[in-house]
Amino acid sequence: MRLTSFSVVAIAAIVLAGCVPQKKYDELQNRFNSVYAENQGCQTELASAKSKIEGLEDAIRSERGNLASLQNALAECLAGSKQGGANIAKLVDEINASNKYIKHLTEINRKNDSLNMVLTNNLTRSLSREEMKDVDVQVLKGVVFISLSDNMLYKSGSYEISPAANETLSKIAKIIKDYKDYDVIIEGNTDNVPISRPNIRNNWDLSALRASSVVQELQNAHGVDPKRMTAGGRGEYNPVASNATAEGRNKNRRTQIIITPQLDEFMELIGQAPDTGDVK
Structure with a gap:
C-alpha cells in the first residue's frame, strides 16, 4: 500500500546561474525531475495515515456506542413481556456480532501499538549514547517518527550525506527492513534562514533534496526497498x-524518517462493521 494524503508537499526545483x-x-535538471517525481503526494500521504488510524479509533468508539444501544434495547425487551422471544434472540445475535467486531478492531489496534513499541525499543537500543544526541524517536497516533539532526546527516548548507551519518543510517535501515509491513516517508525540514546556492533556489528545494538524498542512501547503501519509501520536503514551514x-x-533543521503501518486492513475492517439495523 502507498499512502495518499498530507498537507502541502515541497517540490524540489533547481534554478542555475547563467554561468x-x-x-x-x-x-x-535531471536530478530535479527525479526529486519532483519522488515528492508528489508525500505530505498528503502522512495525513492520510494519521486519518486512517483515527478512523479505526473512531470505529471502535462508534461500535461501542452501538453496542450500548443494543444492550439497552435488549433490556427493554426483557422488561416487556409483549416483545416476544424472536426480537430478543435477534438482539442477542446483534450484540454478539458487535462484541466480536469490537474485539477484532481492538486486537488490530493493540497489535499495531505493540509493534511500534518493539520497533522503537529495538532502534533506541541499537544507537549509541553519542548517536542519541542527534536522534529523537517518538510514537504519535500510531506513527513512528525518527528525527535526525542536519548537523549529523549533511555537510553544511548541502544535501550531500555526511560520511559520519552512514553508521546511524545503517542501524535505521536494519529496523526498516525488519518491519517489512511498514511504509516509510522521509521528510526534510529547514530553519527560515534563506539558502544561497547557485543550484538550490530556496529552503523548499533544500529540504526536498535532503529527503531525496536520505532515500537514495537507504536504498543504494543499505538495501531498503525503494517501493516502500517516499521523499518529501516541508522547507521552513513545519518548525518545532x-x-x-x-x-x-x-x-528546526532536521530530517524525519516516518514509519507508518500499512492501513488497508484497517480500512477494510472499518467497512465491515456489522449491520445492526434500527435499534428500537
Missing part, C-alpha cells in the same frame, strides 16, 4: 521551535 555549463545544467534563536533554528 553554469549546459552539461551541469542538464545533470541538475522558534527561529529567533540559534538553538531553535538548530532544532
